[in-house]
Amino acid sequence: MVRKFETRVHLDADDRAAILALPHVLRTYEAPSYVLREGEPSKKHCSFIVSGLAFRQKLAATGARQIVSIHLAGDFLDLQHLFLNWADHSVQALNRLQTAEVERSALQDLVLKRPAIGRAMWVDALVDASIFREWVLNVGRRDARTRVAHLLCEVSLRMEIAGLTDGQGYDLPMTQEQIGDAVGLTSVHVNRTLKALASEGLIRREKRHVQFDDMARLRAVADFSALYLHLDRTSPLPA
Amino acid sequence: MVRKFETRVHLDADDRAAILALPHVLRTYEAPSYVLREGEPSKKHCSFIVSGLAFRQKLAATGARQIVSIHLAGDFLDLQHLFLNWADHSVQALNRLQTAEVERSALQDLVLKRPAIGRAMWVDALVDASIFREWVLNVGRRDARTRVAHLLCEVSLRMEIAGLTDGQGYDLPMTQEQIGDAVGLTSVHVNRTLKALASEGLIRREKRHVQFDDMARLRAVADFSALYLHLDRTSPLPA
DNA sequence: CGACTCGTTGAGTGATATCAAACCCGGTGG
């Protein structure tokens, strides 16, 4: 399962063995529990998602919450803190979440000493950063309709890639309040926006299941381009 | 000068030599010129700032611009793309900008094969990501006053650390429109907000020079905590 | 059958955007 993540980025040689040899602990979290808390010193271990969804969040002084990214199977949860001393944000489970934990120091070693693995991790971290940038744009410069459409598109595509859906629809286990916190809107306004999208025929939904009939049109509305997800396999530099 | 950056993160052994041995080219950009353009394939070289300021930006379909981060002397400009194939955003000079360029492949090698250097670069990239997250929060969940105050605080502190100011004040070579694009507001509203901050005695300004009399109070207003900048030297894991 | 969380809807408000004009100032050219 760790391997699944590795191959996604680009082929490795035999250091695949090194990864599989990593001692790891499986762990499950229930719905709204914390994997990591803002302000804590970094943990001794580093975890990534085996199944389920999680999100990163930060709090403003007013108490307002901002969800900063969403993660699904195959994503690292605290790669972002692998080399830092303090957690600058919290990570929380969105539904039943299964993670695999490995020793932080062991992972650091792997990353620093095995070039192929290091490269894979770099790609992962840089793509995460790219997503953050896109979110800054999303939240900073797009109107409500575009914002939530964009979120739906991103999650859809990433789920599809992770093999969790066929791109036609999926269950998004987020409350409208959480969606609002992710795109910088009120739950009330998210509700209205979702209804508007539905009445335009851009999405269909019942409960928390979302369905897309015309992804192309939705993407147009969402100002969505998959470029920032860097889905192309990164070459070891064209040599 | 490359060294300055390295020591900032944490001491290295003799691979300092490896860095200094890197062939590099100095280059200067004038005010509004591009260092990198969104959508381009990654360059053959990787540059970081010797002097001057630069910023990253992305465009929405409406033509609206979002500035996604600001960089000053010592910052890497395209570390963010070191292992990716396409630029997902543009980088532009804010004033006269001097950069040092090194071969991308040479840098990759260094990062992947020399653990100490790799660690330093990791820290740099992860801190950048942390700043992106803070910006998502800033733009998503704070009101105008807090947003621009926060931007002023961040730039001030980072400049101070880079030795470019004493924290009492500095020249911010951004138009109000650019400030707006950085915090997700209109230039008009930025103007009003700045005036409000000034009339509250939180900042003094003439032209583009900003002066702080009571940084503590400004930070309180800005909801600013330096935690996300991860200024503490990162230890190679407490061993 | 409460009690709770989440979703939905309405009415009223407010923060920020939009539009437009005036102003300031450094630069340039006559």
Place this chain on the structure above:
DNA sequence: CCACCGGGTTTGATATCACTCAACGAGTCG
């Protein structure tokens, strides 16, 4: 030296998107 120009700043008037407050409905859990 002055007139003009252009980019940036400042200000006012008005518009609007999204927020707030509040209530109600539906589903779920004990």
